[in-house]
Amino acid sequence: MSNTEQDKQRTEQVEEDDEPDDWDKRIFSTGCSDENAKLNDCFFEKKDWRACKDE
Template sequence: MSKEDNQPKTEDPKQAVDEDDEPDEWDKRIFSTGCAVENAKLTDCYYEKKDWRACKAEMESFRQCWKAQGNDKRTDTKDA
């Protein structure tokens, strides 16, 4: 038995498509807002700190992007 026989066989990377690499409906919606980067930063902040109050800068950055992209009109967002 050769050394090569013990190695696991791998698929051709062109044929192996990981489903996680494909954008899901949520990703498509976020990307369409133009604020995907800001959303990711906000989500990462909350994941790390587990407290929205600790993510005020990220929230404001997302809010400003949201307004700049005209998403307020698209989603009928109202400022409090």
């Protein structure tokens, strides 16, 4: 397989991942998406869930 074919397959895989999955749909439908985003951002910065209790 050439590099061009591999690049095309990777692009197709990324495009398929753009669809929200069941988990995303539940988070958005319950209205918890803002809180979830804040918690994920905090964890990304601090790498410790305990430090993110206020989020």
